[in-house]
Amino acid sequence: MTTGHGREWHQSRKLGWILFILFLTVWFYMLGARVLVPTDEGRYAEMAREMVFSHDWVTTRLNGIKYFEKPPLQTWMNAITFELFGLGEWQARLWTGLCGLLGIGLVAHTGRRVFNRRIGLYAALVLGSSFFWAGLGHINTLDMGLAGMMTLTLCGLLLSQRSDAGTAENRNWMLICWAGMALAVLSKGLIGIVLPGAVLVLYTLVSSDWAIWKRLHLGKGLCLFFLITTPWFVLVSLKNPEFLHFFFIHEHLQRFTSKIHHRAGPWYYFFPILLLGIIPWLGVLVQSLWHGRRDQDQGYSRNGFQPRKMLLVWAAFIFIFFSISGSKLPSYILPIFPAVALLIACYLDKASYRAVIGCAALLAIPCAVSLPFIARIPEMAKDGFSQPLIEAHVPWIYAAAIIGLLGGLFAMRFARRYKEVSIAVLALTAFLAGQLLILGHEKQGAYSAGVAYVPMLQQEIKPDTALFMVGLYEQSLPFYLRRTMTLVEHADEMEFGLGQEPQLWIPKVDAFAVLWRADQAAGKKDIAFIEPDIYLRLQKKGLPMRVLGQDPRRVIVANDMLPALLPTPEKQETH
Structure with a gap:
């Protein structure tokens, strides 16, 4: 750890391991700290339990009834976890938690290899502390599994296309990219390949980087993709002839083009979700996206590949895609967060300490303002039965607000002299505050369940x-x-x-x-x-x-x- 202005601590192994162990301790503890809350958590845990009980790993069922809304990857992973460790809350959330950690590890490695070591550290801190990513990493829902596999796709592409990647590295990381798309398809359907494919086409158009198509290993990649995805689709279709029409027409085409699932929302539906979900880094969100337009001034495009532009296209297209969809749920935009985290890390690497102060202020000020009003939150209860459940949440909200306030004040106070330390403190306090908010919801969740x-x-x-x-x-x-x-x-x-x-x-x-x-x-x-x-x-x-x-x-x-x-x-x- 450093003691003066301008000195760096991101190469400190001791401090890195302390933060890493503390983070993992909280991360894994939280997987089993709460009951499984309906709807998603109970649903996907039950589907896996029934799979274990029935020994049918092809036809997925819910409550004993055929359930083909989503492919089976998460159900398989949860069932394997139940087979190995028994039934329970942390077992039901283990796959989700591991996918969240995978995304954090991938952006750290990608940031380090594609850009520099400090950006890799910043990217991990940003993604791991973002309220939305850290929160959904502890909820048994399909979108974190999808996001983890799509992060594998994105990072595999970035690592394969970097200017210093050798022939073997280019091939191997591209095969990992193709495997990520296949697993994303098995996680949640065709968007696992449609979204990355559309991003690649748009990136090519806006960057004029046509040479990238020569480095995608299309032949080997498609073979690997179909080798991973085809077996289940064939088996489930043979056993259930009705599957193909329901899955591909009803669950894909009609879901996107109509309001058949009654999940419609206005065009701006995802804007507040992104703004709240990226906390505590809201203060640099717009700047980071704006600076993602260009790579030439950073020296990252010696072979024509422009990684920051790729990240920007990824984040913008997926956000717009779901914004115009006829079906909207908050977690749909989760796959953009790793790309946004890398863009924020790139910006923080070059930004002055004022950027950190801005982020800290946008965390500390709302926490300070909220303190006088937290005690009134139970007044929002719908009925007398739920009021004491909300009251039980109040001390946790106080704790989260105080931690966020103190962390924000520390970062504001020391950002000028210790920019990197302030970034780490901001990330750590925001992560802990977010987990306290989730933990405090336990009584309300137990009632729902x-x-x-x-x-x-x-x-x-x-x-x-x-x-x-x-x-x-x-x-x-x-x-x-x-x-x-x-x-x-x-x-x-x-x-x-x-x-x-x-x-x-x-x-x-x-x-x-x-x-x-x-x-x-x-x-x-x-x-x-x-x-x-x-x-x-x-x-x-x-x-x-x-x-x-x-x-x-x-x-x-x-x-x-x-x-x-x-x-x-x-x-x-x-x-």
Whole structure:
């Protein structure tokens, strides 16, 4: 570590290892620190659990129903993790966490080899501390897996095309690039190759770097791509003839060109997500993107390849692509963050200490301003039930704000003399503050998942107990209960699969009520998770239901009206 202005610490092995070990400790601890929150976390954990149980590694299922919305790479990885380490939260998030770390490691190595050592360090600090990347690295969702594989694609391309890459290096890194695209396709579909392909074409047009096409190893690369992707697509199509139309037409063409998935948003939908997600580096975001237009003044394009322009085209095109899509979710733009991190690192490498002060101020000032208002956050609760859950989050928000404030003030105070130290402190404090915000959400997440009912339900449920979900689908409880359930009048995302196997559900509540009464008469125990409004309707109809648990999201009932729990005439007179 340095002690004076202008001296560098990025070559300090001791300090580097301390930061690295601290970062990894927090990163891996957070993988298992929270319950699996619906919808995505419960869904993808349950799909992997069912894969382990069924031993069917071709046809992916959710709640026992064919589920072809996405390819199987993450389900495979989660299932392998469950096979090796058992079922649990950190196991369900391990693949996601490793993909997040892979992206950080790749931008560090790429920044060092393509630009210089300091840029590699800065890129890792920027990406690892960006709120969006660090946050989604701890959520079991497909987009981090996709982003990790697309980062492999991007970094493989950058490393293969750098001016000092030998023939073997060019070939090997390009094959890694092609493998990254193949794994991205197996992660989330055709965007794994469509987006990088479009980026390459646009880059060629804006840079006039036509020679790059001679260095892509198209023949070997395409062979490797199809070798990785083809087997599963062939096998799943042979076993499920309906797969091809649903996957390629419904899940790709119609998702992009229409609002069929009810995930529409305005054209500016992703702007606030990018601005908040890149914190604490918002103060240099625009400058970094602007300076990405040119490489010549940096001496990085001796062989005609312009890496910063490639990064800018990657980030801009993917951002615009999803902005004009008819289907939008916040995590869709996650693959642009590694490119943005490298551009920010390039800018910070040449920028004065004032750039660090700007970033620190945009972290510290909002934290300071928010402190008087944090105590009022519980007033935003929708109902009295959720208010104490939000109140439990308040101390964590205070802690995050204070850490962000102190880290920002430190960086502002010492940026002039210790620019690199200030960058590292800013990254570390922002990372810790972000993780505290996520950790503090645990009680709200546990309520959404319904895990408080699990111990009671494990006592109630017997091997032959039938489980129903009436008017809703609990995304996390099937994983925690280790059971699939019969859907009633709520197909939701499983509509296609139920269309192929309609015997797996009950389309109408009235038919469910008939079955419920028949099972009760036969002495067969049923348990149902019912949407509250439907519960009131069934209660008015006199359906026998013993309430096991109830909250604003669900009512859990059994059909065994135990005599000991029913009011006797004597008890009624007493009351």
